[in-house]
């Protein structure tokens with residue numbers, strides 16, 4: 001591998017970008033108003049750059065905060081100086097690490113290697129089988145009327161899949177809410193439910209029994225992440241597939257979840273799952289076991305969304321519904337042009353080297369709360 005592909009220096013920024021509207025999640029996670037993000041730009045010896053982004057989920061979700069991630073990225077970036085991004089990508093080095101800091105570095109290596117060799121990142125991951133993917137739109141924890149107002153609004157913008165966030169109200173209210181929403185949905189609209197670990201095992205069983213005959217796409221994370229036995233039992237009574245999100249953070253958990261027969265669908269997030277190499281490994285492994293993938297997201301900016309789209313476009317085991325490529329549209333602003341790839345509820349992968357996304361340093365500086373240089 002040529003010396004030109006060696007990492008010469010890294011720039012790291014921590015930023016806070018406001019959401020367009022506050023996002024009410026389950027009682028465990030509360031209400032989000034900002035995206036806390038760490039961005040890294042690797043510069044190779046030949047001057048080519050690669051961008052990566054870490055999206056810490058907070059203590060309750062992945063145990064990571066913006067401060068912990070900055071620290072880890074800075075330390076790791078120092079050790080990466082002089083390493084070749086081609087060797088990193090081709091040896092799957094990203095799989096030695098996990099968490100959002102690892103994701104930022106892994107994605108930056110893929111982006112730099114793709115740009116340096118004039119190949120889109122999807123080609124570095126596998127065979128492209130989609131060039132477009134429909135989007136889903138999430139609704140906050142709230143009432144059926146809130147959901148239906150959001151659905152009416154976004155239906156006209158081309159969104160036909162909705163993810164209803166639940167788990168912060170009494171379970172009877174969640175059951176009444178989903179029944180009311182489904183009774184009033186337009187014909188070509190489908191919904192999924194994400195409880196974000198907000199229900200007890202008993203509540204999850206009750207919800208699953210009461211909604212058994214409803215045409216739900218899936219129920220995500222009905223019980224606590226580590227409760228595989230609970231997930232397995234909920235699967236037995238639910239009338240729809242059960243998805244894991246918080247349960248699947250690291251590749252090592254894939255086999256545990258499969259062995260426990262705890263899920264039908266795996267929710268993959270590039271930042272949560274530690275980057276492209278790890279996410280690709282999880283998606284491939286569960287595909288071989290006959291399971292499907294929901295391409296999901298944190299509150300994240302366009303670098304992570306672009307990385308997620310490249311991976312999603314190589315997977316033949318995506319759930320047949322909209323996927324989570326709407327994150328930049330929920331932000332008041334972004335540091336990339338990813339939103340330009342979305343038209344009428346569908347995102348199209350451009351044929352450009354690396355991630356193919358343009359990143360604005362001016363925008364980064366507008367929202368930065370910290371900046372670090374490693375050389």
Ligand SMILES: [Mg+2]
Pocket residue numbers: 194196220221245246267
């Ligand atoms: Mg989720």
